[in-house]
Amino acid sequence: MSTLPKEKQYHSKIITYSIASFTLFLTIAMIQYPKETFDSAIIGLNLWWNVVFPSLLPFFILSEILMGIGVVHALGILLEPLMRPIFNVPGIGAFALSMGLASGYPMDAVITCKFRKDNLCSKVEAERLLAFTNTADPLFMFGAVAVGMFALPELGATLAIAHYLASLLVGLIYRFYGRNRDQYSLDNEIIESKNIFIRAFQELYKSRKKDNRSFSALLGDSIKSSMNTILLIGGFIIVFSVFLRILSTVGVTTYLDSFFSLLLDVIGISTNLAQSLSVGLFEIDLGTLAASQAIAPLNDKVAIASAIIAWSGLCVHGQVASIVIEAGINMMPYMLARLLHSLLAAILTLLFLGPWQSVMHLFTLPVMTNDTSSIFFCFNRLAQTFNQLILVLFILLSISLIIHLTKKIYLYTKR
Numbered sequence: 001m002s003t004l005p006k007e008k009q010y011h012s013k014i015i016t017y018s019i020a021s022f023t024l025f026l027t028i029a030m031i032q033y034p035k036e037t038f039d040s041a042i043i044g045l046n047l048w049w050n051v052v053f054p055s056l057l058p059f060f061i062l063s064e065i066l067m068g069i070g071v072v073h074a075l076g077i078l079l080e081p082l083m084r085p086i087f088n089v090p091g092i093g094a095f096a097l098s099m100g101l102a103s104g105y106p107m108d109a110v111i112t113c114k115f116r117k118d119n120l121c122s123k124v125e126a127e128r129l130l131a132f133t134n135t136a137d138p139l140f141m142f143g144a145v146a147v148g149m150f151a152l153p154e155l156g157a158t159l160a161i162a163h164y165l166a167s168l169l170v171g172l173i174y175r176f177y178g179r180n181r182d183q184y185s186l187d188n189e190i191i192e193s194k195n196i197f198i199r200a201f202q203e204l205y206k207s208r209k210k211d212n213r214s215f216s217a218l219l220g221d222s223i224k225s226s227m228n229t230i231l232l233i234g235g236f237i238i239v240f241s242v243f244l245r246i247l248s249t250v251g252v253t254t255y256l257d258s259f260f261s262l263l264l265d266v267i268g269i270s271t272n273l274a275q276s277l278s279v280g281l282f283e284i285d286l287g288t289l290a291a292s293q294a295i296a297p298l299n300d301k302v303a304i305a306s307a308i309i310a311w312s313g314l315c316v317h318g319q320v321a322s323i324v325i326e327a328g329i330n331m332m333p334y335m336l337a338r339l340l341h342s343l344l345a346a347i348l349t350l351l352f353l354g355p356w357q358s359v360m361h362l363f364t365l366p367v368m369t370n371d372t373s374s375i376f377f378c379f380n381r382l383a384q385t386f387n388q389l390i391l392v393l394f395i396l397l398s399i400s401l402i403i404h405l406t407k408k409i410y411l412y413t414k415r
Contacts, residue, residue: 029246036245044241047285048234055340055385057230058102063111066095067118069215070207074238075393076120077200081407082400086131088175089125090115094396097133101164102389104137105284105312109320110229116327122128124178125327131337132171134320136163136284136309138382145305146286149292155302158352166344170337177333196404231320240315245284253278270296280308283315300351302345310345313346 030037066072072095076149080091087093103356116126141163142156213221247253256278261271272294278289280297287308317338321331327332 015319021120026243026246030242031248033246033249036249037242040241041238044158044238045234047241048237052237053230054324056103056107056233057226059099059107059385060226060229061222061387063095063099063107063114064225065218067114068208068211068218068222069210070204070212073120073207074105074200074204075397078196078397079197079400082396085403086175086181087128087171089129090121091400092120093125093129093133093399094393098389098396100133100135101392102385104140105134105316106233106319106323106325108133108135109323112119113324113327113329116231116329119278122181123328123330124181124325126327127293127333128171128174128177128322130329130334131174131177132167132341134312134316134334134338134341136312137385138388141309145288145292145309149305150302158302158349159306159309162345162348162352163309164383166310166341166348169344170341173340174333174337182407194402229323232322235320236315236322240283240313240318244279244286247282258282264313268295269304270300272296273300276304276308278283280304280311280313282313284308284311284313287313299350302353303349306349307342383410 063072072092074091074384076090076094079094083089083093084092096108096111096115099111112121112126112130112133115121115129116123121129121390138156140161141159142153145159146156147153211218253275257274259274260277264271264274264277273291273296276287276290276294279290288305291305291308294301294304315332317335320334324331324334
């Protein structure tokens with residue numbers, strides 16, 4: 001028993017010294033390479049200001065308002081018949097799923113953290129939810145990747161379907177995660193006699209009364225909270241942009257290239273894509289761009305790009321960690337889920353690039369301009385993201401209500 005505290009103290013010292021050494025190394029490298037540091041910081045700032053800020057801030061504010069006025073709680077009642085039996089999470093989890101599908105990283109983390117802090121889900125349910133709702137938005141895959149990077153619009157459907165199908169498969173797998181810690185049991189579920197719509201409206205009113213803030217106070221709090229989150233995300237984007245450039249400049253990434261080259265050689269994929277995996281390990285946009293520009297077979301390039309999109313990069317993981325840590329959510333299940341999502345997405349992409357490719361081009365989305373400086377870019381992106389959110393919620397609600405009605409009819413016929 002006496003050795004356990006010493007072991008913990010030893011590990012704590014190792015972590016402290018490692019962080020201090022690495023931070024010192026980065027500081028010296030930034031001083032030695034000021035131009036590279038400045039240029040990469042500008043690139044990260046432009047990405048945040050032109051794309052991330054206008055794309056995510058309105059939805060951060062919207063999600064806060066919808067939770068404050070009780071709409072999310074009502075949706076939880078309506079979507080419980082779908083989310084609970086399939087993914088073993090509360091019905092409100094569908095809101096995080098919908099917002100993640102519509103607006104991309106790290107929208108789901110913000111909402112899941114809010115759910116946990118408001119005790120709308122347990123810790124294990126939050127970890128399950130975070131595992132499969134962390135997805136890229138379709139505009140990124142259809143527009144930026146398929147059109148902007150690969151110049152092949154027909155690849156958009158392949159990437160998107162593989163990405164979202166792999167995410168749902170992760171959700172199905174993770175429904176068994178932490179079952180010994182479940183506070184909810186399907187066996188003990190009480191079937192309400194009231195109509196599901198009546199219960200939803202009652203829950204909306206109850207939640208609104210419990211919040212008890214005026215709309216002006218709710219709007220102000222939502223803007224302040226959302227601005228703090230969006231500034232945090234911007235800081236991570238800039239830091240990781242600088243971090244990646246420094247690692248590349250001093251030659252650290254060459255060791256990663258060698259590792260990924262061996263790995264790709266074992267699984268039979270072109271080793272020319274090793275560099276894209278090294279970059280994609282840290283940042284999703286630069287990683288997918290490197291994959292599209294590599295000299296390799298198209299199928300290999302698209303599969304690796306799909307894997308990088310599903311992994312999403314340490315930059316996104318850092319954003320997620322900074323958001324959910326205050327809610328006490330464990331990051332390890334999330335990281336393992338990202339690896340699983342990455343593997344499944346790459347495999348599905350290779351399958352869809354086979355005989356099913358002729359069907360994939362039927363699934364299309366309007367492609368946005370790549371000119372992010374255009375005054376219409378933000379409005380177009382917001383409009384399309386909002387339309388996607390409404391469509392996803394409508395589909396989920398329809399499926400949930402069909403399941404609920406089927407269950408009711410089955411129970412009625414058994415009497």
